[in-house]
Amino acid sequence: MEVVRVENLCKVYGTGEMKVKAVDNINLTINQGEFVAIVGPSGSGKSTLLHLLGGVDRPSSGKVIVDGVDIYSLSEEELAIFRRRKVGFIFQFYNLVPVLDVEENILLPLLLDNKKLDRKYIDELISILGLNERKDHLPNELSGGQQQRVSIGRALAYSPSIVLADEPTGNLDSQNSKEIIDLLKLSVQKYNQTLVLITHDLDIASQADRIITIEDGSIVKDEKIS
Amino acid sequence: MIKNYKQITYRYLKVQKKRTILTIIGIILSVALITAIGTMAISMRDAAIKDVIKRMGDYHAIFTDVPSDKIDKITKNVEVEKSGITKPDGYAPLRETTEEERESLPIPYKYLRVRGYDKETLDILPYKIKEGRLPISSDEIVLEKLVLEYFPKKPKVGDKIVLSLGKRIIKEPDGKETVDPQSVDGGFIYSDIEERFEKEKEKEYTVVGIADSDNVWEDGYMYDTIVGLDKKDLKDNSYDIYVRFSSINKARNKAEKIAKNIGLTEGNIQYNDDLLELSAQSASKSLNNALVKILIFIITLVIVATVAVIYNSFNISILERISQFGLLRSVGSTPKQIRNMVFKEATILGVIGIPVGLFCGVLAMRIVLYIISLIKFDFVADFEIVISPVVLVISSILGLITVYLSAYGPARKAGKISPLDAVRNTGGFKKETFKKVKSSKLIRKLFGMEGELAYKNLRRNRKRFTITVFSMVISMVLFISFSSFSKYMFRIGAVSDDEMGNFLIYSPGNLDLDSMYKELKNIEDVKRVYKASTSYADALVKNDVISPKLKELNEGLYDEKIQGSTVVYNSNIITFGNDNMDALKPYLKNGTVDAEKLNSENGVLVVATTPTYDEKNDKSVIIEGFKFKIGDKILVSDHIDDTDNKDNLKEVKVMGILERGLLSNEYKYNLNDGLSIISTEEICEKLMDDGLDTQVYIEMERDGNNKPVRKYLSGLKEKDLKFNYLDYSEQAEEDRKVNIVMNIFLYGFVAVIALISCVNIINTISTNLILRTRELAMIKAVGMAQKSVRKMVALESIYYGLMATIYGGIIGTGLSYLLYRIVMRIRGFDWMIPWNSIFISSIGAIVVALISAYIPLKRINNGNIIDKIKMEE
Structure with missing residues (x-):
């Protein structure tokens, strides 16, 4: 089943001589439960593409359709709600709210929606992430790996349509990286999530179902791994 | 565990304790100032109302010439709370006027103006009895002290006197004769009108009391005399009814309505104008009052100042959290939710700050008044702090408006923060738009590399530069305009520099000046x-x-x-x-x-x-x-x-x-x-x-003992009522006290304003530095010495101070001139550029800027450089 469809997506910075095409006419579909790795050199437009998929940036032209909805036809308000419910972001630098503890950080998207908690799901999620002992800690009391696990929890808290991870292991040592990727894979399989992940690590990329290679804003290779 | 996203607000406030406290202090000071000013104004008005009641009586209107059958229609009206009936009882001649007296006023006699009052009226009117009591029945009388002289034998309390009562009939130029109506406010002007007296009856009165004289100048021809009034048989046609309504609101309309109902005209109503005016029953008049204008001016200044402080505070705390808000945006909060969070913060701060502010304001007034009462100042005797709910409500509302006004801009800004700011993982200051600043050789030569860096730091971000300078300018403007305000108030209240001596005898009466002169010269000191x-x-x-x-x-x-x-x-x-x-x-x-x-x-x-x-x-x-x-x-x-x-x-x-x-x-x-x-x-x-x-x-003599002279002069006064003197030393003492009181108020005010200003400067400058923690650490990492960093930051602070001096000096001077124009109308004096205040405020701003840079700088310097560079927030 198709979750994301990208049509003729472009993102241009600057004008005239200074014009840079960060994303240049990309077409793409991603199916439910797929684990997609995006690779490419620095500045190739990977992150911009990911941002456009998650509705935090706005394209210069083209469409992104998630669950049948053209997200850039939404208002700012609706787009925020879209992000809250349909997208889970995982960042390289974790980006946790420093004043909230682990559990609260994970629950943040739900809190923003004033939604009643599915306690069972959340407890399960926290224990899968191995954060049971750390529930009441503030982010600055955690190691990098632990913080990244919290942000995975936050991304999955709403059972979004798509999880977007921008070099989630870029800031971690190899041991922690492995753990994080294992966790991501586990949760994707367990909850049948769709995961799009940017990485420089070919080891990680090779664990994906599909590897998309981007250069100069265009897809140069799109291969399925079986 | 938080239950709602808005509760994040509490966490932020707790984490940013220092900023929260600074903001709350700003709100408290603002509300306290407004409350104090309002309370002061209301209390002064209250004292003035008391004074009017003391002088004029506690009534709102008088209905004149009311026939007896209509009295009940007035006194029993639902709107009327208190009423009293009086009735003119005619004139009683005291003695014939001398030729000389008739030359200035063609009146055949000096008269007693006899008027009957019921007990209620005497309650309403401010008559005070020196000896004895007020009259109850219509054959009891109270005489003024001066009048006693005119009787062959000075009457004492308990004596009986007989008065011939009658009408004064005035012949107008056209030959027509008119009977003086003996109205409540005195009646006709008599010059150039021929007059005769027509006796109607003789009546015996018992003197029940002696009243102090109102006629200090003693060339009066009429003396008001109080007799009682029997209410049993009211059958005359011209009673005057004093009325106090249960509420002073629309007193004029109420009076007119009553008059109309019983067939009286507007000419039959007299109002206690001073009282109605003070109770804001004629608002347009009081708005013209210079004092009211000054009050509005001050409150506006206070609000502008505190809005600036609180706005600054919010703005800075938003700036610091740009990545935080971006993060919330990226996980799906809507701009509205972000705005609500900021407003929630504002509300919490307001809820804490406003009640404390109200309390502090009233408390401050009480303390000030207590201090004033220590110097035994006459004015304070009648002066009570009136805690008016209206003032409290208005102060709270103004406080809330201030808070929300301050939060509005920053809240909008926070709402507009793009989620990308979080995703790109930037702290606040990377967002700023840098401007390339040209190097200045002059600055480099004068202040070295640190100076040049400082200069570039200042110039690279216009907006922040503007905010910092603006907050300092506000502080300086406040200080300058307030200190000139206090100076002006002094000028107004200042004792004139007349060297009047200590006593002045302005009217020797019938006493011999030469012997008085000799006696005075021999008195000690x-x-x-x-x-x-x-x-x-x-x-x-x-x-x-x-x-x-x-x-x-x-x-x-x-x-x-x-x-x-x-x-x-x-x-x-x-x-x-x-x-x-x-x-x-x-x-x-x-x-x-x-x-x-x-x-x-x-x-x-x-x-x-x-x-x-x-x-x-x-x-x-x-x-x-x-x-x-x-x-x-x-x-x-x-x-x-x-x-x-x-x-x-x-x-x-x-x-x-x-x-x-x-x-x-x-x-x-x-x-x-x-x-x-x-x-x-x-x-x-x-x-x-x-x-x-x-x-x-x-x-x-300087520091001489005034008592013997005072005793001598009051002795003369006892001897001859026409002898009059002024005691300047008493007045000078009173003036000195007025000055002290003014000092306490004005300097108290300037102190609070200075405090607000300091909070503002500290807030801005220290945040400027905290936002640049990483950058400063970086500079140190590449080898700038601690001392040089200090020098650079100090130079920045001084530069801010100097820029603020230029703008603040100009605006402050302008405002002080504006104030001068307002005050001028009360008493003229020359305007001068307030150099002193400009100088003091400039030095003050620079010193406070240096101090507020020093504290965070120390913290930054003390830590590990790498930690600071890594630090995300």
Whole structure:
């Protein structure tokens, strides 16, 4: 089943001589439960593409359709709600709210929606992430790996349509990286999530179902791994 | 565990404790100031209302000429809370007027104006009895103390007196006769009207009380006299009804309605205008009041200042959290949710700050009043702090408005933060748009590399530079305008610099001045007794002694010439008594003050200094008006007439030239562009045919004991009621107290404003640095020494201070001029650029800026460089 469809997506910075095409006419579909790795050199437009998929940036032209909805036809308000419910972001630098503890950080998207908690799901999620002992800690009391696990929890808290991870292991040592990727894979399989992940690590990329290679804003290779 | 996203707010507030506290302090100070000002204003109004009630009585309106059958319609009206009935009982002659008295007023008798009052009216009106009690029945009477003299035997409380009561009938120019209606406010003006008295009856009264006199000046022809009123049989046609409504609101409408209902006209209503006005029943009038304008000006300033402080505080805390808000945005909060969070923060701060502010404001007023009461200031005796719910509500609302107004901009800004700011993982300051700043060789030479870096830091971000300078400017402007305000208030309240001595006898009554003079001179600690006399005269002088400047300012005034001399009208002949000629010595520019020499040569002294008015430039000036030489002749006349009568003119010789005279302004300078001629008693008497009007000034030794003189003078007053004097030392004491009170208020105010200003500067500067923690650490990492960092930051602070001085100085000066224009209307004085305040506030701003940079800098310097670089927040 198709979750994301990208049509003729472009993102241009600057004008005239200074014009840079960060994303240049990309077409793409991603199916439910797929684990997609995006690779490419620095500045190739990977992150911009990911941002456009998650509705935090706005394209210069083209469409992104998630669950049948053209997200850039939404208002700012609706787009925020879209992000809250349909997208889970995982960042390289974790980006946790420093004043909230682990559990609260994970629950943040739900809190923003004033939604009643599915306690069972959340407890399960926290224990899968191995954060049971750390529930009441503030982010600055955690190691990098632990913080990244919290942000995975936050991304999955709403059972979004798509999880977007921008070099989630870029800031971690190899041991922690492995753990994080294992966790991501586990949760994707367990909850049948769709995961799009940017990485420089070919080891990680090779664990994906599909590897998309981007250069100069265009897809140069799109291969399925079986 | 938080239950709702908005609860994140609490966490932020807790984490940012320092900023939260600073913001709350800002709110508290703002609300407290507004509350204090409002409470003060309300309390003053309350004191003024009490004063009016004390003077005029506690009524709102009087219905006059009410027939007896209509009285109930007024007194039983639902709107009427209190009412009292009075009735004119006619006039009673005291004695026939003398010929002399009739010359000024053609009235055949001095009268008692007898009026009956019921008990309720006497409650409403402020009559106080010195001895005995107020009358109850219609045959009881209270007499004024002055009146007692007119009876053959001074009546005492308990005595019976018989009065012949009747009507005063006035014959108008057309021959028609009118009966004086004896209305509540006194009735007719009598000059030039023929009048006769028609006796109607005789009535015996029992004197039940003696009242103090209102007629201090003692040339009254009418004396109000209170008798009782029997309410059992009210059958006359002209009663006057005092009314107090249960609510003063729309008192005029209510009164008019009642009058209309019972067939009276608007002319039948008199209002207690002062009371109604103070109770804001005629708002337009009071708005014109300069004091009200000042109040509005001050409150506006306070609100602007506190909005600036609180806005700054919010703004900074938003700036610091840009990545935080971006993060919330990326996980799906809507702009509205973010805005709500900021408003929630504002609300929490307001909920804490406003009640504390209200409390502090009232408390501050109480403390100030307590301090004032310690100096036993008369004004305070009646003065009570009125805690008005209206003031509290208005202050709270103004506080809330201030808070929300301050939060509005930052909240919008926070809502607009793009989620990308979080995703890109930037702290606040990477977001700023850098501007390339050209290096300045001059700055580099003067302040070295640190100076250049400081300069670039300042210039690279216009917005932040503007915010910082703006907050300092606000602080300086407040300080400058308030300190000039306090200066102006001093000028207004300042005691005039008249050297009036300690006592002034302005009316000797029937007592003998010469013996009084001798007795006074012998009282202990009396330094001088001046028998000061003055009389109008016209002087003829040589044209060239009048200074050209004086002629220029008073064109046409010195054009009239008689026998080749120029007439100087409005001149004065003055003597301070022969014993006091030597007191003039310090002011003698030339010549002699010796009484004998003056007497032997018909000599006089002249005053050179003339205060006059420069119409062109619309200001008062003091110039040298006359340039006499010793030996010049002056012709003096008490009245120059057209007949050119030479006998009228008396020649005197200028034997001394004085800078100025003595005592009050009346004697000190040349008044009304005339010439003051001072001489001995003998010469002055010779010059003036009509005799001189004499006042006695008593000057005490410094720190001398005033009590014997005071006792002596009050003794004289007991002897003769027409004897009147002023006690300046008492007044001077009171003035001194007024000054202290003003000081406490104004400096208290300036202190609070200065405090607000400091909070503002600390907030801005320290945040500026905290936001740059990483950058500063980086600079240190690449090898800048601690000392150099300090120097760089210090230079930045100083530069901010200097920029703020320029803008703040200009705006502050402008505002102080505006205030001056408002205050001017109360009392004129010259405006000056407030250099002092500008200087102080500038130094203050720089010092506070340095201190507020020093504290966070120390924290930054103390930590590990790498930690700071890594630090995300």
